[in-house]
Amino acid sequence: GQNIDQPTEMTATEGAIVQINCTYQTSGFNGLFWYQQHAGEAPTFLSYNVLDGLEEKGRFSSFLSRSKGYSYLLLKELQMKDSASYLCAVRGGDNTDKLIFGTGTRLQVFP
Amino acid sequence: DADVTQTPRNRITKTGKRIMLECSQTKGHDRMYWYRQDPGLGLQLIYYSFDVKDINKGEISDGYSVSRQAQAKFSLSLESAIPNQTALYFCATSDPRTPSTQYFGPGTRLTVL
Numbered sequence: 343g344q345n346i347d348q349p350t351e352m353t354a355t356e357g358a359i360v361q362i363n364c365t366y367q368t369s370g371f372n373g374l375f376w377y378q379q380h381a382g383e384a385p386t387f388l389s390y391n392v393l394d395g396l397e398e399k400g401r402f403s404s405f406l407s408r409s410k411g412y413s414y415l416l417l418k419e420l421q422m423k424d425s426a427s428y429l430c431a432v433r434g435g436d437n438t439d440k441l442i443f444g445t446g447t448r449l450q451v452f453p
Numbered sequence: 454d455a456d457v458t459q460t461p462r463n464r465i466t467k468t469g470k471r472i473m474l475e476c477s478q479t480k481g482h483d484r485m486y487w488y489r490q491d492p493g494l495g496l497q498l499i500y501y502s503f504d505v506k507d508i509n510k511g512e513i514s515d516g517y518s519v520s521r522q523a524q525a526k527f528s529l530s531l532e533s534a535i536p537n538q539t540a541l542y543f544c545a546t547s548d549p550r551t552p553s554t555q556y557f558g559p560g561t562r563l564t565v566l
Contacts, residue, residue, distance in 0.1 A: 346495070350493075375554060382541070382560070382562075383560070384543060384558060384559050385543070386557070387554040387555075429495065439547040439549060440511070441498075441555060443496040445493065445494055445495045446495060
């Protein structure tokens with residue numbers, strides 16, 4: 343079966359660091375994506391990992407361990423505008439771009 | 454101008470009505486997708502298309518149909534709308550030559566009474 347798990351909600355303080363975890367069990371693997379989605383808006387692409395290790399992009403970093411079926415998104419120097427849902431998605435091993443999405447983690451940043 | 458557009462942005466309809474949601478893109482991508490999103494649930498794939506002659510069912514295609522009229526246009530129809538089709542609907546596009554991220558339209562909020 344296909345299963346992607348991530349926490350439902352997290353809270354953090356402005357200026358802090360937060361780590362959002364994602365574990366997956368899918369039939370095949372060809373990349374893991376993180377999207378940010380503000381309430382009522384479209385998801386926007388944050389990061390893509392296909393090999394093990396850490397990808398850094400400004401305040402956001404994403405890590406992947408394929409052997410553990412595990413990824414995390416790290417957000418540094420949190421800002422109020424980072425309050426949003428963060429969606430973990432896996433691309434399967436078939437020759438398509440179909441993504442399997444987790445239910446998302448709603449992050450609230452407080453002053 | 455937005456690369457992926459959806460019309461209408463909001464729609465209220467009654468049970469049993471047929472409605473069509475439209476998606477257009479200027480990104481030149483061959484691959485297009487329709488998703489629905491319900492509160493507390495992830496995005497679920499309804500249908501996807503890899504070119505004008507290609508239509509594929511996703512996880513939750515029952516009660517929906519699609520039409521790929523051109524590379525740039527992908528329409529989703531609800532033949533006979535029912536209240537549990539009330540959701541936020543997103544269209545997306547992708548290009549396999551890039552890291553294959555999907556680019557999402559702004560969404561259509563559909564309410565079926």
